[in-house]
Amino acid sequence: MTQAPGTQIVVGVDGSAAAETAVRWAVREARLRHAAVRLVCAFHADTRLHAPYAPWAWAREDEPRAAAQASLDRAARLVCAALPPCWLTAITGADSLATDLLFAQTCDT
Numbered sequence: 441m442t443q444a445p446g447t448q449i450v451v452g453v454d455g456s457a458a459a460e461t462a463v464r465w466a467v468r469e470a471r472l473r474h475a476a477v478r479l480v481c482a483f484h485a486d487t488r489l490h491a492p493y494a495p496w497a498w499a500r501e502d503e504p505r506a507a508a509q510a511s512l513d514r515a516a517r518l519v520c521a522a523l524p525p526c527w528l529t530a531i532t533g534a535d536s537l538a539t540d541l542l543f544a545q546t547c548d549t
Contacts, residue, residue, distance in 0.1 A: 445474050445475050445476050445527065447473060447474070447475040447476070448475055448476040448477065448529075449469055449470050449473075449475050449477050449478070450478045451463055451466045451478070451479055451515075452480050452481070452482070453479050453480065453512060453514075453515040454481065454511055455507075455510070455511035455514065459511075459515065460514075460518065463477075463515045463519060464518060467518070467519055467523060470523060470527065471523070475527075476523075476526075477523060477527060477528050478529045478530070478531070479512055479515050479528070479529070479530040479531070480530075480531055480532075480533065481508040481509070481511050481512040481530075481531075481533075482508070482532070483504040483505060483507065483508040483532065483533075505532065508532045509532055512530050512531075512532055513530075515530070516530050
């Protein structure tokens with residue numbers, strides 16, 4: 441099957457073991473329900489919002505985006521072997537995870 445299905449399962453990822461479990465569940469559900477998987481990773485772009493004693497409080501502005509992309513890439517590797525390529529989309533967003541997940545559910549691509 442080369443065409444992406446109309447139904448999608450949206451999964452928030454953050455690099456944690458729980459997110460990896462959610463991605464694996466989504467892959468199983470997608471195969472059962474003939475659904476696409478959309479991976480979403482949100483991050484805060486303003487590093488000033490973090491406590492000064494936090495290890496990455498003085499991080500460069502691009503580091504949160506790079507970390508989010510790395511988490512997204514790891515999650516995508518879990519999906520790639522199990523689903524056709526057109527069944528997977530992955531997005532990062534500099535906003536709250538809830539907003540990104542809601543937006544992802546309404547997107548066509």
